[in-house]
Amino acid sequence: MKFLLKNRIEAGQLLATKLIKYANDSDRLILALPRGGVPVAYCIAQKLNLPLDVCLVRKLGTPQRPELAMGAIGPSGVMVINESVVNSLNISDETIQKVAQREQQELERRELLYRGDHPYRGIQDQTIILVDDGAATGATLQAAIATIRKQNPKTIIVAVPIISPEALLALDPVVEELVYLFSPYPLESISYWYNNFAQTTDEEVCHLLNSFFLPFALR
Template structure:
Protein backbone atom coordinates (compact mmCIF):
# COMPACT_ATOMS: atom_id res chain seq x y z
CA UNK A 1 0.00 0.00 0.00
CA UNK A 2 2.77 2.44 0.98
CA UNK A 3 6.42 2.76 -0.02
CA UNK A 4 7.36 4.26 3.36
CA UNK A 5 5.99 6.53 6.08
CA UNK A 6 6.25 9.65 3.94
CA UNK A 7 4.23 8.03 1.20
CA UNK A 8 1.70 6.96 3.83
CA UNK A 9 1.53 10.52 5.14
CA UNK A 10 0.84 11.90 1.67
CA UNK A 11 -1.93 9.39 1.06
CA UNK A 12 -3.48 9.93 4.48
CA UNK A 13 -3.33 13.70 3.97
CA UNK A 14 -5.62 13.22 1.00
CA UNK A 15 -8.27 11.88 3.38
CA UNK A 16 -7.96 14.90 5.68
CA UNK A 17 -8.68 17.71 3.25
CA UNK A 18 -11.67 18.87 5.31
CA UNK A 19 -9.21 20.10 7.96
CA UNK A 20 -7.11 22.11 5.53
CA UNK A 21 -6.37 25.67 6.66
CA UNK A 22 -8.66 25.48 9.70
CA UNK A 23 -7.10 27.81 12.31
CA UNK A 24 -7.92 25.70 15.38
CA UNK A 25 -6.28 22.44 14.22
CA UNK A 26 -3.30 20.94 16.09
CA UNK A 27 -1.45 17.80 14.97
CA UNK A 28 -0.03 15.41 17.57
CA UNK A 29 2.17 12.73 16.06
CA UNK A 30 2.62 9.39 17.82
CA UNK A 31 4.98 8.22 15.07
CA UNK A 32 8.34 9.44 16.43
CA UNK A 33 7.61 7.71 19.73
CA UNK A 34 7.42 4.28 18.16
CA UNK A 35 9.31 3.12 15.11
CA UNK A 36 9.68 6.18 12.92
CA UNK A 37 9.40 9.85 12.11
CA UNK A 38 6.20 11.52 11.09
CA UNK A 39 5.89 13.14 7.64
CA UNK A 40 3.41 15.66 9.01
CA UNK A 41 5.73 18.67 9.43
CA UNK A 42 5.89 18.93 5.65
CA UNK A 43 3.04 16.78 4.33
CA UNK A 44 -0.25 17.40 6.03
CA UNK A 45 -3.45 19.19 4.90
CA UNK A 46 -2.75 22.48 6.69
CA UNK A 47 0.98 23.22 6.52
CA UNK A 48 0.70 26.12 8.98
CA UNK A 49 -0.93 24.07 11.73
CA UNK A 50 1.10 23.59 14.93
CA UNK A 51 2.70 20.17 15.28
CA UNK A 52 3.78 18.36 18.44
CA UNK A 53 4.46 14.80 19.56
CA UNK A 54 2.33 12.55 21.74
CA UNK A 55 4.84 10.41 23.60
CA UNK A 56 3.43 6.89 23.85
CA UNK A 57 5.10 3.54 24.60
CA UNK A 58 3.61 0.13 24.00
CA UNK A 59 3.72 -2.40 26.84
CA UNK A 60 4.92 -5.42 24.91
CA UNK A 61 4.10 -8.91 26.10
CA UNK A 62 7.23 -10.41 27.74
CA UNK A 63 8.88 -12.65 25.16
CA UNK A 64 6.53 -11.38 22.44
CA UNK A 65 7.27 -7.67 22.21
CA UNK A 66 5.00 -7.06 19.21
CA UNK A 67 1.92 -8.16 21.18
CA UNK A 68 0.58 -5.19 23.16
CA UNK A 69 -0.47 -5.88 26.72
CA UNK A 70 -1.22 -2.17 26.95
CA UNK A 71 0.42 1.23 26.55
CA UNK A 72 1.54 4.24 28.55
CA UNK A 73 1.62 7.93 27.68
CA UNK A 74 3.01 11.11 29.19
CA UNK A 75 1.34 12.30 32.37
CA UNK A 76 1.00 8.84 33.89
CA UNK A 77 -1.66 7.58 31.48
CA UNK A 78 -1.87 3.79 31.25
CA UNK A 79 -4.10 1.56 29.12
CA UNK A 80 -4.24 -2.20 29.74
CA UNK A 81 -5.33 -4.59 26.99
CA UNK A 82 -7.41 -6.85 29.22
CA UNK A 83 -8.05 -9.40 26.46
CA UNK A 84 -4.31 -10.00 25.97
CA UNK A 85 -3.58 -10.01 29.70
CA UNK A 86 -6.28 -12.60 30.36
CA UNK A 87 -5.41 -14.76 27.35
CA UNK A 88 -1.77 -15.07 28.40
CA UNK A 89 -2.51 -15.11 32.16
CA UNK A 90 -0.08 -12.23 32.56
CA UNK A 91 0.54 -11.45 36.25
CA UNK A 92 0.35 -7.88 37.49
CA UNK A 93 4.05 -7.96 38.43
CA UNK A 94 5.00 -8.66 34.82
CA UNK A 95 2.97 -5.70 33.59
CA UNK A 96 4.57 -3.47 36.22
CA UNK A 97 8.07 -4.56 35.18
CA UNK A 98 7.39 -3.74 31.53
CA UNK A 99 5.70 -0.45 32.46
CA UNK A 100 8.70 0.59 34.57
CA UNK A 101 11.13 -0.12 31.74
CA UNK A 102 9.01 1.61 29.10
CA UNK A 103 8.36 4.50 31.47
CA UNK A 104 12.08 5.26 31.59
CA UNK A 105 12.25 5.25 27.79
CA UNK A 106 9.14 7.43 27.58
CA UNK A 107 10.74 9.99 29.90
CA UNK A 108 13.96 9.97 27.86
CA UNK A 109 12.09 10.59 24.63
CA UNK A 110 9.93 13.26 26.23
CA UNK A 111 13.09 15.14 27.29
CA UNK A 112 14.76 14.61 23.92
CA UNK A 113 11.85 15.72 21.75
CA UNK A 114 10.65 18.60 23.92
CA UNK A 115 14.06 20.01 24.91
CA UNK A 116 12.40 22.00 27.69
CA UNK A 117 9.56 23.27 25.50
CA UNK A 118 6.06 22.89 27.00
CA UNK A 119 3.35 20.94 25.14
CA UNK A 120 1.13 22.84 22.73
CA UNK A 121 -2.13 24.31 24.01
CA UNK A 122 -4.97 21.89 23.21
CA UNK A 123 -7.94 23.56 24.89
CA UNK A 124 -10.68 24.29 22.40
CA UNK A 125 -8.66 22.87 19.50
CA UNK A 126 -9.35 20.16 16.96
CA UNK A 127 -6.59 17.66 17.72
CA UNK A 128 -5.47 15.21 15.03
CA UNK A 129 -3.71 12.23 16.62
CA UNK A 130 -1.70 10.48 13.90
CA UNK A 131 0.18 7.20 13.96
CA UNK A 132 1.84 5.05 11.28
CA UNK A 133 -0.46 2.06 11.89
CA UNK A 134 -2.69 0.54 14.52
CA UNK A 135 -2.95 -3.06 15.69
CA UNK A 136 -4.90 -3.45 18.93
CA UNK A 137 -5.18 0.32 19.30
CA UNK A 138 -3.75 0.35 22.84
CA UNK A 139 -1.12 3.00 22.06
CA UNK A 140 -3.67 5.27 20.40
CA UNK A 141 -6.09 4.86 23.32
CA UNK A 142 -3.29 5.97 25.64
CA UNK A 143 -2.67 9.02 23.43
CA UNK A 144 -6.39 9.84 23.44
CA UNK A 145 -6.63 9.55 27.21
CA UNK A 146 -3.51 11.70 27.68
CA UNK A 147 -4.93 14.46 25.45
CA UNK A 148 -8.50 14.56 26.73
CA UNK A 149 -7.84 16.27 30.12
CA UNK A 150 -6.40 19.28 28.27
CA UNK A 151 -9.85 20.15 26.94
CA UNK A 152 -9.73 19.72 23.15
CA UNK A 153 -12.96 20.59 21.35
CA UNK A 154 -12.58 17.62 19.01
CA UNK A 155 -10.34 14.52 18.93
CA UNK A 156 -9.62 12.86 15.59
CA UNK A 157 -7.59 9.66 15.09
CA UNK A 158 -5.83 9.55 11.70
CA UNK A 159 -3.82 6.53 10.51
CA UNK A 160 -2.77 5.11 7.14
CA UNK A 161 -3.58 1.46 7.94
CA UNK A 162 -5.36 -0.45 10.70
CA UNK A 163 -7.67 -3.41 11.29
CA UNK A 164 -11.31 -2.60 10.64
CA UNK A 165 -12.38 -3.81 14.09
CA UNK A 166 -9.83 -1.56 15.83
CA UNK A 167 -11.11 1.47 13.90
CA UNK A 168 -14.66 0.51 14.79
CA UNK A 169 -13.84 0.30 18.49
CA UNK A 170 -12.05 3.66 18.49
CA UNK A 171 -15.04 5.43 16.95
CA UNK A 172 -16.82 5.17 20.28
CA UNK A 173 -13.94 6.98 22.01
CA UNK A 174 -13.20 9.92 19.68
CA UNK A 175 -15.09 12.27 17.38
CA UNK A 176 -13.75 10.85 14.11
CA UNK A 177 -11.49 8.06 12.84
CA UNK A 178 -9.80 8.56 9.47
CA UNK A 179 -8.02 5.50 8.05
CA UNK A 180 -6.67 5.33 4.50
CA UNK A 181 -6.88 1.52 4.35
CA UNK A 182 -8.81 -0.66 6.78
CA UNK A 183 -7.85 -4.33 6.73
CA UNK A 184 -10.03 -7.31 7.52
CA UNK A 185 -6.96 -9.56 7.79
CA UNK A 186 -4.18 -8.01 9.89
CA UNK A 187 -0.88 -9.62 10.89
CA UNK A 188 1.56 -6.82 11.82
CA UNK A 189 1.76 -3.03 11.94
CA UNK A 190 4.28 -2.99 9.10
CA UNK A 191 2.34 -5.14 6.65
CA UNK A 192 1.14 -2.12 4.68
CA UNK A 193 4.68 -0.81 4.04
CA UNK A 194 7.45 -1.79 1.63
CA UNK A 195 9.93 0.06 3.90
CA UNK A 196 9.17 0.17 7.63
CA UNK A 197 12.74 0.98 8.72
CA UNK A 198 13.23 2.56 12.13
CA UNK A 199 14.07 6.26 12.21
CA UNK A 200 16.73 7.63 14.62
CA UNK A 201 16.06 10.47 17.06
CA UNK A 202 18.19 12.93 15.08
CA UNK A 203 15.84 12.67 12.10
CA UNK A 204 12.80 13.08 14.34
CA UNK A 205 14.32 16.21 15.86
CA UNK A 206 15.10 17.55 12.38
CA UNK A 207 11.47 17.21 11.37
CA UNK A 208 10.31 18.90 14.58
CA UNK A 209 12.71 21.79 13.95
CA UNK A 210 11.26 22.23 10.45
CA UNK A 211 7.75 22.41 11.89
CA UNK A 212 8.80 24.79 14.66
CA UNK A 213 10.53 27.14 12.24
CA UNK A 214 7.24 27.64 10.41
CA UNK A 215 5.56 28.45 13.72
CA UNK A 216 8.25 30.82 14.95
CA UNK A 217 9.36 28.43 17.69
CA UNK A 218 12.76 26.96 18.53
CA UNK A 219 13.78 23.34 19.18
CA UNK A 220 17.17 23.03 20.84
CA UNK A 221 17.27 19.23 21.07
Protein backbone atom coordinates in the same frame (compact mmCIF):
# COMPACT_ATOMS: atom_id res chain seq x y z
CA MET B 1 -5.56 -8.47 -1.58
CA LYS B 2 -2.39 -6.83 -0.29
CA PHE B 3 -2.42 -3.03 -0.19
CA LEU B 4 1.15 -1.83 -0.17
CA LEU B 5 2.31 1.62 0.80
CA LYS B 6 5.76 2.67 -0.35
CA ASN B 7 6.70 4.21 2.99
CA ARG B 8 5.45 6.52 5.73
CA ILE B 9 5.81 9.55 3.46
CA GLU B 10 3.35 8.16 0.94
CA ALA B 11 1.05 7.17 3.82
CA GLY B 12 1.06 10.75 5.08
CA GLN B 13 0.43 12.18 1.64
CA LEU B 14 -2.56 9.91 1.07
CA LEU B 15 -4.01 10.65 4.51
CA ALA B 16 -3.59 14.38 3.89
CA THR B 17 -5.96 14.17 0.92
CA LYS B 18 -8.62 12.76 3.25
CA LEU B 19 -8.04 15.54 5.79
CA ILE B 20 -7.88 18.50 3.42
CA LYS B 21 -11.04 20.06 4.88
CA TYR B 22 -9.05 20.78 8.05
CA ALA B 23 -6.34 22.82 6.30
CA ASN B 24 -5.29 26.37 7.21
CA ASP B 25 -6.96 26.80 10.59
CA SER B 26 -5.22 28.20 13.66
CA ASP B 27 -7.52 26.22 15.98
CA ARG B 28 -6.23 22.88 14.72
CA LEU B 29 -3.13 20.95 15.79
CA ILE B 30 -1.54 17.73 14.57
CA LEU B 31 -0.10 15.46 17.24
CA ALA B 32 2.16 12.57 16.23
CA LEU B 33 3.00 9.41 18.11
CA PRO B 34 6.78 8.92 18.05
CA ARG B 35 8.57 7.53 16.46
CA GLY B 36 6.87 6.09 13.40
CA GLY B 37 3.93 8.47 13.46
CA VAL B 38 6.13 11.55 13.08
CA PRO B 39 7.05 11.18 9.36
CA VAL B 40 3.38 10.47 8.56
CA ALA B 41 2.21 13.48 10.55
CA TYR B 42 4.93 15.71 9.09
CA CYS B 43 3.58 15.17 5.56
CA ILE B 44 0.04 15.89 6.74
CA ALA B 45 1.10 19.04 8.58
CA GLN B 46 2.93 20.33 5.51
CA LYS B 47 -0.01 19.66 3.18
CA LEU B 48 -2.61 21.12 5.54
CA ASN B 49 -0.42 24.00 6.72
CA LEU B 50 -1.05 23.12 10.37
CA PRO B 51 1.26 23.07 13.41
CA LEU B 52 2.85 19.78 14.46
CA ASP B 53 3.75 18.48 17.90
CA VAL B 54 4.21 15.10 19.57
CA CYS B 55 2.04 13.16 21.98
CA LEU B 56 4.39 11.08 24.09
CA VAL B 57 2.98 7.68 25.03
CA ARG B 58 4.61 4.25 25.16
CA LYS B 59 3.35 0.86 24.10
CA LEU B 60 3.61 -1.96 26.64
CA GLY B 61 4.82 -4.88 24.57
CA THR B 62 4.26 -8.46 25.68
CA PRO B 63 7.33 -10.38 26.89
CA GLN B 64 6.82 -13.00 24.18
CA ARG B 65 6.16 -10.56 21.34
CA PRO B 66 7.36 -7.02 22.11
CA GLU B 67 5.66 -5.67 18.99
CA LEU B 68 2.26 -6.84 20.34
CA ALA B 69 0.72 -4.28 22.69
CA MET B 70 -0.74 -5.53 25.95
CA GLY B 71 -1.37 -1.89 26.82
CA ALA B 72 0.19 1.56 26.82
CA ILE B 73 1.13 4.36 29.19
CA GLY B 74 1.05 8.13 28.92
CA PRO B 75 1.93 11.15 31.06
CA SER B 76 0.24 11.78 34.40
CA GLY B 77 -0.22 8.10 35.17
CA VAL B 78 -2.40 7.24 32.17
CA MET B 79 -2.42 3.48 31.54
CA VAL B 80 -4.56 1.50 29.10
CA ILE B 81 -4.58 -2.30 29.25
CA ASN B 82 -5.63 -4.55 26.36
CA GLU B 83 -7.51 -7.15 28.37
CA SER B 84 -7.92 -9.57 25.48
CA VAL B 85 -4.14 -9.77 24.94
CA VAL B 86 -3.39 -9.96 28.67
CA ASN B 87 -5.94 -12.73 29.25
CA SER B 88 -5.05 -14.76 26.16
CA LEU B 89 -1.35 -14.80 27.11
CA ASN B 90 -1.99 -15.09 30.87
CA ILE B 91 0.18 -12.07 31.65
CA SER B 92 0.49 -11.25 35.35
CA ASP B 93 0.05 -7.84 36.96
CA GLU B 94 3.68 -8.06 38.09
CA THR B 95 4.84 -8.45 34.49
CA ILE B 96 2.70 -5.51 33.36
CA GLN B 97 4.14 -3.28 36.09
CA LYS B 98 7.71 -4.32 35.27
CA VAL B 99 7.25 -3.47 31.60
CA ALA B 100 5.47 -0.22 32.51
CA GLN B 101 8.38 0.89 34.72
CA ARG B 102 10.85 0.27 31.90
CA GLU B 103 8.71 2.12 29.37
CA GLN B 104 8.24 5.02 31.78
CA GLN B 105 12.00 5.55 31.69
CA GLU B 106 11.92 5.57 27.89
CA LEU B 107 9.00 8.00 27.95
CA GLU B 108 11.02 10.41 30.09
CA ARG B 109 14.09 10.00 27.85
CA ARG B 110 12.07 10.90 24.76
CA GLU B 111 10.45 13.83 26.53
CA LEU B 112 13.86 15.35 27.16
CA LEU B 113 15.28 14.48 23.73
CA TYR B 114 12.35 15.49 21.51
CA ARG B 115 11.09 18.51 23.39
CA GLY B 116 14.02 19.93 25.31
CA ASP B 117 12.97 23.42 26.39
CA HIS B 118 10.20 23.73 23.80
CA PRO B 119 6.86 24.28 25.54
CA TYR B 120 3.79 22.25 24.68
CA ARG B 121 1.29 23.88 22.37
CA GLY B 122 -2.11 24.56 23.89
CA ILE B 123 -4.67 21.79 23.37
CA GLN B 124 -7.71 23.23 25.15
CA ASP B 125 -10.57 23.99 22.72
CA GLN B 126 -8.40 22.84 19.79
CA THR B 127 -9.28 20.31 17.10
CA ILE B 128 -6.60 17.63 17.46
CA ILE B 129 -5.54 15.35 14.60
CA LEU B 130 -3.76 12.42 16.24
CA VAL B 131 -1.50 10.50 13.85
CA ASP B 132 0.37 7.20 13.92
CA ASP B 133 1.78 4.93 11.21
CA GLY B 134 -0.66 2.14 12.03
CA ALA B 135 -2.87 0.63 14.71
CA ALA B 136 -2.78 -3.09 15.48
CA THR B 137 -4.50 -3.27 18.88
CA GLY B 138 -5.21 0.44 19.31
CA ALA B 139 -3.86 0.47 22.88
CA THR B 140 -1.20 3.12 22.26
CA LEU B 141 -3.69 5.42 20.58
CA GLN B 142 -6.17 4.86 23.41
CA ALA B 143 -3.54 6.00 25.92
CA ALA B 144 -2.85 9.05 23.76
CA ILE B 145 -6.54 9.85 23.53
CA ALA B 146 -6.93 9.57 27.31
CA THR B 147 -3.95 11.89 27.78
CA ILE B 148 -5.34 14.45 25.34
CA ARG B 149 -8.87 14.34 26.80
CA LYS B 150 -7.48 15.52 30.14
CA GLN B 151 -6.59 18.81 28.45
CA ASN B 152 -10.12 19.49 27.15
CA PRO B 153 -9.73 19.63 23.37
CA LYS B 154 -12.67 20.56 21.20
CA THR B 155 -12.41 17.49 18.98
CA ILE B 156 -10.11 14.51 18.50
CA ILE B 157 -9.60 13.02 15.06
CA VAL B 158 -7.46 9.91 14.68
CA ALA B 159 -5.64 9.47 11.36
CA VAL B 160 -3.78 6.24 10.57
CA PRO B 161 -2.82 4.58 7.28
CA ILE B 162 -3.43 0.98 8.44
CA ILE B 163 -5.78 -0.15 11.18
CA SER B 164 -6.96 -3.59 12.24
CA PRO B 165 -10.71 -4.26 12.49
CA GLU B 166 -10.16 -4.81 16.24
CA ALA B 167 -8.55 -1.39 16.68
CA LEU B 168 -11.22 0.19 14.50
CA LEU B 169 -13.95 -1.10 16.81
CA ALA B 170 -12.04 0.04 19.89
CA LEU B 171 -11.18 3.54 18.69
CA ASP B 172 -14.21 4.61 16.68
CA PRO B 173 -16.49 5.16 19.73
CA VAL B 174 -13.92 7.24 21.64
CA VAL B 175 -13.08 9.88 19.01
CA GLU B 176 -15.14 12.27 16.93
CA GLU B 177 -13.69 11.05 13.62
CA LEU B 178 -11.46 8.17 12.49
CA VAL B 179 -9.66 8.54 9.17
CA TYR B 180 -7.73 5.63 7.66
CA LEU B 181 -6.59 4.16 4.35
CA PHE B 182 -6.92 0.40 4.85
CA SER B 183 -8.36 -1.96 7.46
CA PRO B 184 -7.15 -5.40 6.31
CA TYR B 185 -8.10 -8.73 7.84
CA PRO B 186 -6.08 -10.53 8.90
CA LEU B 187 -3.71 -7.70 9.70
CA GLU B 188 -0.66 -9.93 10.45
CA SER B 189 1.47 -6.85 11.27
CA ILE B 190 1.61 -3.18 10.35
CA SER B 191 4.96 -3.66 8.61
CA TYR B 192 3.37 -6.15 6.18
CA TRP B 193 1.52 -3.32 4.45
CA TYR B 194 4.56 -1.14 3.77
CA ASN B 195 7.30 -1.72 1.20
CA ASN B 196 9.66 0.24 3.46
CA PHE B 197 8.94 0.16 7.18
CA ALA B 198 12.43 0.90 8.43
CA GLN B 199 12.56 2.07 12.03
CA THR B 200 12.29 5.83 12.43
CA THR B 201 15.30 7.13 14.34
CA ASP B 202 15.47 9.67 17.15
CA GLU B 203 17.52 11.89 14.84
CA GLU B 204 14.82 11.83 12.18
CA VAL B 205 12.13 12.68 14.72
CA CYS B 206 14.13 15.64 16.05
CA HIS B 207 14.89 16.89 12.55
CA LEU B 208 11.23 16.81 11.48
CA LEU B 209 9.95 18.39 14.68
CA ASN B 210 12.48 21.21 14.74
CA SER B 211 10.95 22.92 11.72
CA PHE B 212 7.66 23.20 13.64
CA PHE B 213 9.08 24.30 16.99
CA LEU B 214 9.30 27.98 16.06
CA PRO B 215 10.66 30.38 17.16
CA PHE B 216 13.14 28.05 18.81
CA ALA B 217 14.22 26.08 15.77
CA LEU B 218 16.93 27.19 13.41
CA ARG B 219 15.64 27.11 9.87
